[in-house]
Amino acid sequence: MNDLPTRKTLPQLDESLLTHLPPFSKLERRQLRTILDQASSRRYEPGTAIFEEDAPAERFYLLLDGYVRVVRVTPTGEQVTALHIPAGQLMGFAKAIGRQTYPATAITATESIALSWPMRLWETFAAEYEGFSTETYKTVGTRLGEINNRVVEISTLQVEQRVASALLRLIHQTGRKVPDGIEIDFPITRQDLSEMTATTLHTVSRLLSAWEKKGMVESRRKRIKVLDPRALAAISEARIE
Amino acid sequence: MNDLPTRKTLPQLDESLLTHLPPFSKLERRQLRTILDQASSRRYEPGTAIFEEDAPAERFYLLLDGYVRVVRVTPTGEQVTALHIPAGQLMGFAKAIGRQTYPATAITATESIALSWPMRLWETFAAEYEGFSTETYKTVGTRLGEINNRVVEISTLQVEQRVASALLRLIHQTGRKVPDGIEIDFPITRQDLSEMTATTLHTVSRLLSAWEKKGMVESRRKRIKVLDPRALAAISEARIE
DNA sequence: GACCAAGTTTGCGCAAGCGCAATGTTCTGA
DNA sequence: TCAGAACATTGCGCTTGCGCAAACTTGGTC
Numbered sequence: 001m002n003d004l005p006t007r008k009t010l011p012q013l014d015e016s017l018l019t020h021l022p023p024f025s026k027l028e029r030r031q032l033r034t035i036l037d038q039a040s041s042r043r044y045e046p047g048t049a050i051f052e053e054d055a056p057a058e059r060f061y062l063l064l065d066g067y068v069r070v071v072r073v074t075p076t077g078e079q080v081t082a083l084h085i086p087a088g089q090l091m092g093f094a095k096a097i098g099r100q101t102y103p104a105t106a107i108t109a110t111e112s113i114a115l116s117w118p119m120r121l122w123e124t125f126a127a128e129y130e131g132f133s134t135e136t137y138k139t140v141g142t143r144l145g146e147i148n149n150r151v152v153e154i155s156t157l158q159v160e161q162r163v164a165s166a167l168l169r170l171i172h173q174t175g176r177k178v179p180d181g182i183e184i185d186f187p188i189t190r191q192d193l194s195e196m197t198a199t200t201l202h203t204v205s206r207l208l209s210a211w212e213k214k215g216m217v218e219s220r221r222k223r224i225k226v227l228d229p230r231a232l233a234a235i236s237e238a239r240i241e
Numbered sequence: 242m243n244d245l246p247t248r249k250t251l252p253q254l255d256e257s258l259l260t261h262l263p264p265f266s267k268l269e270r271r272q273l274r275t276i277l278d279q280a281s282s283r284r285y286e287p288g289t290a291i292f293e294e295d296a297p298a299e300r301f302y303l304l305l306d307g308y309v310r311v312v313r314v315t316p317t318g319e320q321v322t323a324l325h326i327p328a329g330q331l332m333g334f335a336k337a338i339g340r341q342t343y344p345a346t347a348i349t350a351t352e353s354i355a356l357s358w359p360m361r362l363w364e365t366f367a368a369e370y371e372g373f374s375t376e377t378y379k380t381v382g383t384r385l386g387e388i389n390n391r392v393v394e395i396s397t398l399q400v401e402q403r404v405a406s407a408l409l410r411l412i413h414q415t416g417r418k419v420p421d422g423i424e425i426d427f428p429i430t431r432q433d434l435s436e437m438t439a440t441t442l443h444t445v446s447r448l449l450s451a452w453e454k455k456g457m458v459e460s461r462r463k464r465i466k467v468l469d470p471r472a473l474a475a476i477s478e479a480r481i482e
Numbered sequence: 483g484a485c486c487a488a489g490t491t492t493g494c495g496c497a498a499g500c501g502c503a504a505t506g507t508t509c510t511g512a
Numbered sequence: 513t514c515a516g517a518a519c520a521t522t523g524c525g526c527t528t529g530c531g532c533a534a535a536c537t538t539g540g541t542c
Contacts, residue, residue, distance in 0.1 A: 141338025
């Protein structure tokens with residue numbers, strides 16, 4: 001689905017949006033001003049594709065608020081979620097890794113706000129803004145490591161270990177402390193979780209129901225709270241005899 | 242296992258080793274001379290770890306000759322092969338993606354020769370040599386794409402599809418045309434193939450035996466030749482009804 | 483408040499493919 | 513040339529987890 005070219009929705013973006021983010025943290029206020037003046041800002045509904053796999057990479061993005069799932073779709077229409085991107089991260093910077101098109105589809109998991117810039121500005125930003133490039137490639141390195149972890153997990157772990165591991169990863173990366181546990185800080189269905197763990201929504205449902213009976217998790221529609229992370233860790237790390 | 246620091250094994254390396262490789266293709270002879278003068282060259286036996294996961298990333302490497310498997314080992318000792326690296330590619334450049342340690346283990350699949358440089362030279366190379374950085378990040382982008390393909394395959398395909406797909410990828414990337422087909426250009430066991438495809442050596446053996454009976458492949462110890470790539474493609478792309 | 487779509491639950495049969503075992507073959511090194 | 517290790521083959525029972533089905537629950541919209 002093609003979005004209309006994004007346009008400014010705020011009169012002027014404040015520099016404080018960027019100062020604490022690693023790619024921008026070494027810049028002076030007037031540099032941030034210049035960067036923001038060239039940005040488009042846009043709000044996206046949950047479930048929207050910010051950019052799509054194989055589309056020409058015309059813009060790069062900074063997720064200001066919300067969560068995004070990085071997804072590939074197979075020829076038979078199955079969706080596989082490789083990564084989640086939290087607020088504060090750059091994404092869609094295909095040019096940085098020598099590509100002309102986006103390598104995957106970025107779908108919002110929540111209502112989200114993102115800034116974007118035309119891809120032709122990438123090289124300028126990389127050349128002129130101290131730390132911008134270095135921090136971006138750190139992000140690439142982190143994502144490469146995470147996807148490699150995914151390969152290892154899917155190749156070697158049984159399904160309940162994978163689901164437990166995914167829940168732990170989610171609460172670690174995007175969890176919100178609540179009185180009796182840690183809640184995943186965005187809506188997530190059994191289908192969503194199954195797309196991250198190479199299984200089906202029914203298998204995820206059976207596992208979550210069993211774990212709920214044991215008091216390890218608590219869930220409602222699109223809401224999962226982990227009450228006993230150690231028990232899940234024990235499952236995900238168990239060695240099959 | 243720690244190798245002794247590598248040392249020069251040839252009097253002087255010839256510039257022609259580099260001129261056709263993308264990271265070095267825009268450089269002048271004297272620049273190549275400078276680069277080679279700072280390189281260590283080393284020959285590795287098959288099955289040797291050039292560098293290991295989580296070891297401090299002290300050197301970066303260029304594979305001059307041979308093939309290398311990029312491997313992760315699980316806590317239970319299972320090996321998972323994420324990628325193969327052919328001759329001509331840079332590897333182990335952890336600094337480029339903001340890391341202090343190697344993200345995986347690089348194991349030679351064949352007798353191999355590699356050049357290496359101390360990691361402290363990375364930034365100099367990136368800053369001073371035109372195209373070096375750009376081409377390196379293109380390699381990163383390609384590898385990211387390939388690993389993402391792995392996640393999708395392992396998540397969604399049945400085992401015979403994955404093995405067929407892996408064989409096609411191997412002959413496409415490292416195949417050598419022979420009279421009646423395409424042979425994988427390095428020794429590869431059923432165990433090796435199973436580590437690439439999230440299965441076991443027995444399952445791979447059964448599949449290869451069945452395909453050999455049908456005239457699709459021909460194999461001996463550590464040698465696999467594909468006689469009918471189209472038949473394998475049909476298997477790997479089959480849609481389950 | 484009602485309706486309906488989306489999401490969740492649960493049962494059960496079955497298929498995919500693994501584990502285990504045993505045997506056979508081939509290549510390397512002494 | 514021989515021994516032994518590494519690699520390959522094959523059978524078969526069993527486990528894992530999926531497919532299919534059906535029903536239930538919940539939340540959003542009108």
